[in-house]
Amino acid sequence: DVKVTQSSRYLVKRTGEKVFLECVQDMDHENMFWYRQDPGLGLRLIYFSYDVKMKEKGDIPEGYSVSREKKERFSLILESASTNQTSMYLCASSFPEGSETQYFGPGTRLLVL
Amino acid sequence: AQSVTQPDIHITVSEGASLELRCNYSYGATPYLFWYVQSPGQGLQLLLKYFSGDTLVQGIKGFEAEFKRSQSSFNLRKPSVHWSDAAEYFCAVAEDNAGNMLTFGGGTRLMVKP
Numbered sequence: 613d614v615k616v617t618q619s620s621r622y623l624v625k626r627t628g629e630k631v632f633l634e635c636v637q638d639m640d641h642e643n644m645f646w647y648r649q650d651p652g653l654g655l656r657l658i659y660f661s662y663d664v665k666m667k668e669k670g671d672i673p674e675g676y677s678v679s680r681e682k683k684e685r686f687s688l689i690l691e692s693a694s695t696n697q698t699s700m701y702l703c704a705s706s707f708p709e710g711s712e713t714q715y716f717g718p719g720t721r722l723l724v725l
Numbered sequence: 726a727q728s729v730t731q732p733d734i735h736i737t738v739s740e741g742a743s744l745e746l747r748c749n750y751s752y753g754a755t756p757y758l759f760w761y762v763q764s765p766g767q768g769l770q771l772l773l774k775y776f777s778g779d780t781l782v783q784g785i786k787g788f789e790a791e792f793k794r795s796q797s798s799f800n801l802r803k804p805s806v807h808w809s810d811a812a813e814y815f816c817a818v819a820e821d822n823a824g825n826m827l828t829f830g831g832g833t834r835l836m837v838k839p
Contacts, residue, residue, distance in 0.1 A: 714771075
């Protein structure tokens with residue numbers, strides 16, 4: 613079974629803090645994705661990566677950055693957390709073809725005070 | 726740009742009743758279409774997907790979906806709902822040759838009455 617793990621289920625941070633969200637997958641997938649999920653808005657893509665050290669902006673990259681130093685690990689970084697970044701963050705991975713399934717981690721619920 | 730609409734934000738059905746969740750997409754070519762389910766506190770799990778062939782697709786947990794190109798729809802159905810089906814359901818579309826990027830609908834939250 614594919615396994616996508618995320619470093620934390622719940623996080624509470626203060627405004628202005630630097631926040632790291634980690635994601636690890638064990639299926640040798642080329643693609644990895646970071647989404648945020650907000651009620652009524654579904655999932656919105658923040659960034660994705662199709663290879664080590666490669667990244668592409670998604671629909672809402674502002675205020676975020678990412679890092680992919682190893683194939684299995686994809687990190688989301690909030691350089692200076694703000695209250696409007698309070699959300700559920702979901703990581704996913706897949707093979708690159710359009711018909712391939714994305715596999716999701718359990719999510720990290722982030723609260724920025 | 727492609728888009729996905731799930732017109733129903735909330736749906737409540739009685740246990741044992743049939744279910745249909747609506748999904749409409751906007752995309753020029755033949756899309757890859759997915760339905761995911763998210764149980765409370767969990768990540769998303771794939772229910773089924775369509776990318777070619779038979780337009781009626783069978784998935785896990787007794788779900789099926791039908792691709793109707795003329796209506797740009799990919800509605801999810803289940804003949805008899807169980808209490809454990811209470812969850813949020815997301816429809817998504819991917820473009821061909823676009824690195825497997827998904828566009829999601831806003832989701833439909835299903836509640837099941839005993």
